Amino acid sequence: MMQFGRLINEVESLRQRLFDLREVDQENMRLKGLLSFKQKSPLRLIAARVIARSPDSWSSSIIIDKGRYNGIKRGMAVINTQGLIGRVIESAENNSKIMLINDPSQGISSIVQRSHKEGLVNGCLGPNLIMRYLADDAQIEAGDIIITSELSQVYPKGLLVGRVINIGKEFSGLSRYALIKPAADLSAIEEVLVIIP
Amino acid sequence: MKKWLLILLSIIILLTLQIKWPAAFSFFNLKPDLLLAFAIALVFYFNFKIALIGAALAGLFKDAFLPSFLAMNTFSFSIWSYLVFRLSSQISTENNYVRLAIILIVALFNNAVIGIQSLNSGNFIPAGIFLRNLLVVSVYTLALSPLILKLTRRIAA
Numbered sequence: 001m002m003q004f005g006r007l008i009n010e011v012e013s014l015r016q017r018l019f020d021l022r023e024v025d026q027e028n029m030r031l032k033g034l035l036s037f038k039q040k041s042p043l044r045l046i047a048a049r050v051i052a053r054s055p056d057s058w059s060s061s062i063i064i065d066k067g068r069y070n071g072i073k074r075g076m077a078v079i080n081t082q083g084l085i086g087r088v089i090e091s092a093e094n095n096s097k098i099m100l101i102n103d104p105s106q107g108i109s110s111i112v113q114r115s116h117k118e119g120l121v122n123g124c125l126g127p128n129l130i131m132r133y134l135a136d137d138a139q140i141e142a143g144d145i146i147i148t149s150e151l152s153q154v155y156p157k158g159l160l161v162g163r164v165i166n167i168g169k170e171f172s173g174l175s176r177y178a179l180i181k182p183a184a185d186l187s188a189i190e191e192v193l194v195i196i197p
Numbered sequence: 198m199k200k201w202l203l204i205l206l207s208i209i210i211l212l213t214l215q216i217k218w219p220a221a222f223s224f225f226n227l228k229p230d231l232l233l234a235f236a237i238a239l240v241f242y243f244n245f246k247i248a249l250i251g252a253a254l255a256g257l258f259k260d261a262f263l264p265s266f267l268a269m270n271t272f273s274f275s276i277w278s279y280l281v282f283r284l285s286s287q288i289s290t291e292n293n294y295v296r297l298a299i300i301l302i303v304a305l306f307n308n309a310v311i312g313i314q315s316l317n318s319g320n321f322i323p324a325g326i327f328l329r330n331l332l333v334v335s336v337y338t339l340a341l342s343p344l345i346l347k348l349t350r351r352i353a354a
Contacts, residue, residue: 054263055215057227057334058311061264063216089264099264104320126326127226187226 027190034191037081043156044196045079046070050189051095060103060123061086064192067094075154077195083160083183084108084148085192096194100186101161102129109152110161115139118149121161121180127187129162129180136176140167146180156195203352204239204251211235211345212258225329229337232259233307234345236274237300240281241290241346242353252278273310277303293346300342304335 048064090097102123117138119131150157162180211231218228236252256274
């Protein structure tokens with residue numbers, strides 16, 4: 001009976017270890033991808049880990065574990081292996097605050113990769129972004145890829161923002177808007193890369 | 198002194214919970230405002246001075262982690278604390294249901310104020326997302342308030 005109890009405990013402990021190892025394995029895969037991306041990318045990048053998220057639901061930001069000590073400054077663009085994440089809005093000695101692209105106060109000058117038509121991508125707190133001020137005759141359709149434009153003062157040109165999922169007409173009738181699904185999964189960011197200009 | 202330490206510790210724990218809120222428990226990527234519930238709960242169990250300073254501290258801690266530079270929560274938490282204190286001298290707030298109703302009303306108003314302030318500063322928030330944030334965050338805050346009230350009662354005891 002005692003041996004049975006001991007075996008049960010051992011199974012529980014091994015199961016717990018298996019869960020831990022699975023988590024380590026997933027982290028290892030993510031870090032490998034990040035390292036490979038960093039080595040292949042022509043950009044100068046600093047890898048950082050997400051340590052906290054915005055405590056309220058009316059803004060969208062994260063805090064990373066690298067700051068001024070590592071060369072991170074306000075205004076730098078932040079990406080991950082999937083695409084654009086946001087920009088640094090505050091930098092302390094050992095941590096930095098990043099405003100994500102789905103924060104409503106974000107405005108990213110972007111273009112449709114296929115037709116090079118310009119628009120302004122705004123966050124609206126939801127899972128998608130909105131690209132506004134598109135000309136009425138702009139060539140844009142669902143599935144088009146959206147990248148940052150060279151007009152952007154903050155973001156380097158050509159960073160992947162997301163993909164068009166729907167197009168509509170603005171209330172005024174003067175221009176169109178497009179709903180964009182961000183390339184990066186903004187609700188599950190674990191590691192990021194800060195671009196050093 | 199011990200009570201102050203416990204209040205400070207509770208604020209830190211609730212803030213840590215809020216910034217590390219597990220994705221599995223966040224509906225539509227939204228989380229409850231535990232610090233607001235705590236700030237209001239302080240009014241029910243402590244004298245006005247402690248409740249007001251506690252509320253301002255909770256707001257200040259929350260503001261420190263927000264992208265906005267305006268200390269919006271420090272002001273709003275203090276104002277709600279004052280208003281609930283005034284209200285509690287007019288009506289009986291000894292019943293837990295009344296306390297929960299007050300927390301829900303404050304959460305609705307607080308979220309509405311923050312949302313309108315965000316819209317007013319030129320941000321674009323679709324009406325559906327505004328309403329979803331307003332209702333889900335307020336109701337989620339209300340759902341966890343009994344635990345916050347229990348915690349505050351323990352500190353006050």
